[in-house]
Amino acid sequence: MSARGGIIPEPIARQPWEMLIPLFMLVAFGAAVLFSAAGGSMDPFASSHLIRFSVFLVMAAVIASFPRELVRFMTYPAYIAVLLMLVGVEAMGALRGGSQRWLDLGFMVLQPSELMKPVIVVTLAQFYSTLPVGLISSWRAIVLPGAMIAVPMALVLLQPDLGTSLAIAFGGAVVMLLAGLPLRWFIAGGTAAVAAAPLIFFFGLQEYQQRRVLTMFNPEEDALGAGYHITQSKIAIGSGGLFGKGFNNGSQSHLQYLPEPHTDFVFATMAEEWGLVGGLFVLAVFSIILRWGLRVARESRDRFASLLAAGMVATIFFYIAVNLLMVMGMAPVVGIPLPFMSHGGSSMMTNMICIGALMMVNRWNRNAPRGGLSG
Incomplete structure (x- = not known):
């Protein structure tokens, strides 16, 4: 026990109760x-x-x-594993309600697209944390991360699941923005998305x-x-x-x-x-x-x-x-x-x-x- 925790054991006292109590409520x-x-x-x-x-x-x-070193070490393997599960959904996924989104693992039914939402965040965080600051406005800062987002998005859209694919894109885009990519890239991307909206609506949905x-x-x-x-x-x-x-x-x-x-x-x-x-x-x-x-x-x-x-x-x-x-x-x-x-x-x-x-x-x-x- 410590002075900070008083009569409360330290492992309990150090938990973020300012978030956990509202969450429990x-x-x-x-x-x-x-x-x-x-x-x-x-x-x-x-x-x-x-x-x-x-x-x-x-x-x-x-x-x-989890220690920081373990998370960073497992980031790319986790991304590849979830990506392979998304491919597995297309090959042999369970069909429910007209959508093919689940993998039946026997002991549980898993929706890999849900895992990709947090995994894409940690993957891009790892990528940008290792990218030299001087390259943040170069093509290296957007081509590979863009592909990392686009591939799972495409696989999820095939299920089809528009909401989850947008969630993957949103989480990835926020990390890219906060990583310091030039704002003009996002403005250009937004303009292109608006221009392509009619094509996406009629041919993509x-x-x-x-x-x-x-x-x-x-x-x-x-x-x-x-x-x-x-x-x-x-x-x-x-x-x-x-x-x-x-x-x-x-x-x-x-x-x-x-x-x-x-x-x-x-x-x-x-x-x-x-x-x-x-x-x-x-x-x-x-x-x-x-x-x-x-x-x-x-x-x-x-x-x-x-x-x-x-x-x-x-x-x-x-x-x-x-x-x-x-x-x-x-x-x-x-x-x-x-x-x-x-x-x-x-x-x-x-x-x-x-x-x-x-x-x-x-x-x-x-x-x-x-x-x-x-x-």
Whole structure:
């Protein structure tokens, strides 16, 4: 024991409770919403949600104990392994709901595209931490990292899974931006993307994906068809008012008007019963977690750790932003669940890997000698 921890054992006292306590509150609140989504029952959603969180919390604690040298040594092998799993999905992946995204390993069913989200972040952090500063504005700084992002994106788009491919691109782009690549490259890339948008829409997207994009602009035009998800979600959120209809009293989810009330549209389920107050609580907790993650990135004393932490924060932020925009009808329905609240093992695994990585960098920061930023 130490003076810092008082009567609390040092291993417990040194944990980042300023992030963990809000995280526990959010997961518990999510379990309450899932309890209601199941009609007032812990099964099948709330109980498995809590079990998964407990299992992945242990996983995050294990990740947090990794030494820096091991992480850097395993980065490229991990990227290659996940890339091979994505190829394996195309060759022999399990087909579910019209999509081929999973590998049946016997003892578990794994979605490799979820693993690629944090793996691409740590891979690019490793690349840029070893790239000489003088080459940051040269072709070497963008060609290989661009390929590292583009190859898994293409494999994920074949599944097809637009939301996950965009998440991979977003996490990678944030690391590239923070690594110091010239801003003009990103402006040029954004301009090119806007110019290519019509071609991507007509020739790159599946027909159902095109309908999702068009429906976003006017869901009421086909309120019982392509616009049903967004329309019912907006009804649920709007009907909650300031304080909501009360716990376990949501009509949209209980009467099965709201599609996927336990996964993609869990925020709408929550907002109907807890109202604006509940929504603000969720946003406040997310802001606390993200702010802590950004502080971990800022306090990192080497380039690798700083880029790694910032990329993990960006990955969690992407989930949050896209899901909230989606349920409010401001983004296409792309199947991105809400972190720590939606029922689903893949998203929980990815976000807890990000949390574990942030705890790991936080431990590195705490143990690092005082000094300047290095590679």
